[in-house]
Amino acid sequence: MCAPGLLALTELQFPAETTAVREGLARLMASPCLQGLGAEDRGTAEVVLAEALNNVVEHAYARWSGDVLVTLRREPTQVEVRITDHGLPMPQASPPQGALPEIGAFDDLPEGGFGWFLIRSLARELTYRRQGERNELTFAIPVDNWEA
Amino acid sequence: MNLTTEHKGDILLITVMDDRIDAASAIQFKEQMRDITSAPSARVVLDMSNVGFLDSSGLGAVVAVMKALGPVRRLELSGLTTTVEKVFRLTRMDTVFVIHKSLPEGLKAAG
Numbered sequence: 001m002c003a004p005g006l007l008a009l010t011e012l013q014f015p016a017e018t019t020a021v022r023e024g025l026a027r028l029m030a031s032p033c034l035q036g037l038g039a040e041d042r043g044t045a046e047v048v049l050a051e052a053l054n055n056v057v058e059h060a061y062a063r064w065s066g067d068v069l070v071t072l073r074r075e076p077t078q079v080e081v082r083i084t085d086h087g088l089p090m091p092q093a094s095p096p097q098g099a100l101p102e103i104g105a106f107d108d109l110p111e112g113g114f115g116w117f118l119i120r121s122l123a124r125e126l127t128y129r130r131q132g133e134r135n136e137l138t139f140a141i142p143v144d145n146w147e148a
Numbered sequence: 149m150n151l152t153t154e155h156k157g158d159i160l161l162i163t164v165m166d167d168r169i170d171a172a173s174a175i176q177f178k179e180q181m182r183d184i185t186s187a188p189s190a191r192v193v194l195d196m197s198n199v200g201f202l203d204s205s206g207l208g209a210v211v212a213v214m215k216a217l218g219p220v221r222r223l224e225l226s227g228l229t230t231t232v233e234k235v236f237r238l239t240r241m242d243t244v245f246v247i248h249k250s251l252p253e254g255l256k257a258a259g
Contacts, residue, residue, distance in 0.1 A: 018172040043201075043231030050203040054171045103240055106219045111212045114204035114239050121238050 008032040008074040016061045016068040016085060021053045024070070033072040033079055038145045045079065045141045048122045051115040052083055052137060060087025060135055078124075078140040089130045095119075095137070149176040153184050156255055160189035164199050169206030177206070181213045192217060195251060197227030202235050211241065226251050 010031040014024040025046065028034060034045055049070070056068045064087070071082040090096075098116030103109065120126065123139040130136075150165035162184055169177050185192055194210075196202075202210075214223035226248040228236060236242040 018170075022168075022170060022172045039230065043234060046201055047203060047231065047235060050170060050201075054203060054205060057171065100240065103244060106244075107215065109211050109215055109244060111208040111215070112204065114207055114235075118204060118235065118238060 008072075010034075010072040011069070013067050013069045016053070016057045016066060016087070018054075018057055021050070021057060021068075024068075025050055025053065028070060028072065031072065033074040036146045037079075037143060038147055041141070041143050041145065044122050048119055048139070048141055049081065051119050052081070052139070055115055056083065056085045056087060056135075059090075060085045062088060075140075076143075078142050080140050081123075081138065083135075083137045085135050086133055087135060089135060090128060093128075093130060095126060095128045149173050149180055151177075151180050151184060153187075155187075155189065158190035159252075159255060160185065160187060160192045161195060161251075161255055162192065163195040163197075167198055168201040169199055169209060170201065170203045171205040174205040174209040178209045178212055182216060185213070185217060190221070191224060192221060193224045193226055193248070193252065193255065195226045196232060197229065197250075199232055200229050202232045204235075204239075207235055207239060207241060211244075214245065222246055224248060224252070 010028065010033045012024055012027055014020045028049060029042070029046055034042065037045060053068060066086045068083060068085045073080040096116040098120040100117050101110030101113040119139070123141055126139040128137050152163045152165060154161045162181070166173065217223050224246040227250055228247060236245070
């Protein structure tokens with residue numbers, strides 16, 4: 001455990017594959033950086049991290065497989081996240097705008113395209129850089145309250 | 149993916165026993181739901197009160213199940229937990245589903 005304001009850093013690397021992501025996510029949620037989050041913030045953190053990691057699995061490693069590295073840094077009002085991988089670069093060298101898929105006729109209801117919308121709705125300070133063969137996505141998860 | 153099934157009158161009640169519907173389980177969820185709902189019933193109610201976490205893949209799978217059932221035999225959801233409810237609300241998918249706070253009358257003693 002780390003008291004509010006005290007620096008906490010978590011670094012975790014795992015294969016970018018759905019089952020490993022589920023396990024990695026569970027370990028991240030149990031890490032000192034996230035375990036003290038209030039219930040609401042915890043849910044937000046898990047959704048944002050899951051969406052960002054699922055994107056790495058589905059898109060960055062669409063042609064080959066590899067690892068993803070997640071670094072969390074706990075700050076007083078947010079958790080800063082850095083996710084790096086060695087997959088394909090993002091199209092147009094920037095993260096998708098993540099518009100909410102339109103809700104139209106019943107048969108055309110969207111079954112996907114929610115991921116970036118959720119990330120952009122719930123996270124802030126989103127940045128993306130391609131460095132050599134590496135993708136680096138950073139963002140911050142706002143924290144309303146830390147549990148005592 | 150562990151789903152339990154119960155017929156109660158004209159309702160097919162399906163309870164998700166897993167605590168998450170995510171990218172690792174979304175396809176399996178869709179396939180099992182397709183098999184289970186091939187049994188006829190006027191209504192289909194999905195009890196999600198055990199599901200603490202749902203990502204966009206899980207959400208897409210629930211939408212796909214509803215579309216497969218069609219607009220008449222509409223998929224009804226029950227017992228959305230806080231994080232799951234938030235994902236439905238943010239994506240506006242709460243507006244296209246029939247969502248019960250808890251199991252509809254007549255199903256409460258089920259299970």
